[in-house]
Amino acid sequence: xxxxxxxxxxxxxxxxxxxxxxxxxxxxxxxxxxxxxxxxxxxxxxxxxxxxxxxxxxxxxxxxxxxxxxxxxxxxxxxxxxxxxxxxxxxxxxxxxxxxxxxxxxxxxxxxxxxxxxxxxxxxxxxxxxxxxxxxxxxxxxxxxxxxxxxxxxxxxxxxxxxxxxxxxxxxxxxxxxxxxxxxxxxxxxxxxxxxxxxxxxxxxxxxxxxxxxx
Numbered sequence: 001x002x003x004x005x006x007x008x009x010x011x012x013x014x015x016x017x018x019x020x021x022x023x024x025x026x027x028x029x030x031x032x033x034x035x036x037x038x039x040x041x042x043x044x045x046x047x048x049x050x051x052x053x054x055x056x057x058x059x060x061x062x063x064x065x066x067x068x069x070x071x072x073x074x075x076x077x078x079x080x081x082x083x084x085x086x087x088x089x090x091x092x093x094x095x096x097x098x099x100x101x102x103x104x105x106x107x108x109x110x111x112x113x114x115x116x117x118x119x120x121x122x123x124x125x126x127x128x129x130x131x132x133x134x135x136x137x138x139x140x141x142x143x144x145x146x147x148x149x150x151x152x153x154x155x156x157x158x159x160x161x162x163x164x165x166x167x168x169x170x171x172x173x174x175x176x177x178x179x180x181x182x183x184x185x186x187x188x189x190x191x192x193x194x195x196x197x198x199x200x201x202x203x204x205x206x207x208x209x210x211x212x213x214x215x
Contacts (some may be wrong), residue, residue, distance in 0.1 A: 015051040016044065018076045023107035024068045024100075034107055042212060043069050050178065055171070055207045057197045058180040061214035066180055070150055071100035073178075078129035079114060082147040086133040087140055087163055089156045094133035095120060097152055101131050142166045151179040151193070160192035177207060 013021075022037040043065055049056065050073050060066055074084045078101075086101075088094035102118045116125040123131040134140040136157035141149070149167050154160055171177040181193050200209035 013076075015047050015073065015076050019047060019072060021109055021112060022068075022072050022104055025103060027063075037068065037072065038065065040065065046210075046212075047073070049208070049210075050176075053176055055177040056179070056210055057193070057200045057205075057207050058178070058210045058212060059197055060180060060182060060210075060212040062182050064212060064214070066212075067097065067152070068100060068104075070152065070178065070180065071097060072104050074131050074148065074150060075101045075104050075123075077148050078116075078123065078125055078131045081125075081127055081129045083129070083145065084131045084148040084150065085141050085144065085146045085167065086131060086150050086152060087136055087154075087157065087167075088133065088152045089136055089158070091135040093153070094135050098123065098131060098133040136160060136163055138162050140166070144170075146170050146175055148176045148178070151177075151181070153181045154179040154193040155181040155183055157193070164192055164196070 019037055019039065023034050024037050026033045026035050046058075046066075046069060058066070074086060078084050086094055086097050088097055098121065101123060105113065105116065105118075105123070114125055116123050116129075121133050132141075132144070136159045138159050140159065140163050146167070147170075149171060151157065151160070151163070157163065167177075179193060179196065183194075196205060196207070197209050199205050200207040
């Protein structure tokens, strides 16, 4: 009974409360260490926006901690029963982001761990929650239904338009869509991410457009 109560308490944690228990891997290439997630003001503001269910298009600078935050959000939603899709530029990038989700889960306090089934391309929880990762290919995510769809570094996706079209029914049915990216200079003023970002700024999509500079 005590264990069941602890499981229920962990399931009821808000995303901000969950983040207080999250550990991440430092960026030191020579000596990476496990360290507590840092609640910088802009990341806390972002976490609250995502927790509210807000769909967003986030244009950001590099090295701002977004990849760990979005990995933690994917894990938090999956632990609560949601089916989450992670779409990245390529297979290596998609699996790297999924492994951040797995790292967060492994390094939670013992009483919070759920021990999901973790494979190269998915994490599945008892109770139905899951995280699946896909490279940006013409048929990424086709035939699946998700409650949360995350495009990571979306401006660099070779098939962003096709992926968005395939997953839009899920999003339109009430799912949450999060696309975040730095700008790809080679794309100039083109690309599906850019189009959706500026359409969102004009109020045409129902998504919030957020710009997060290095400063």
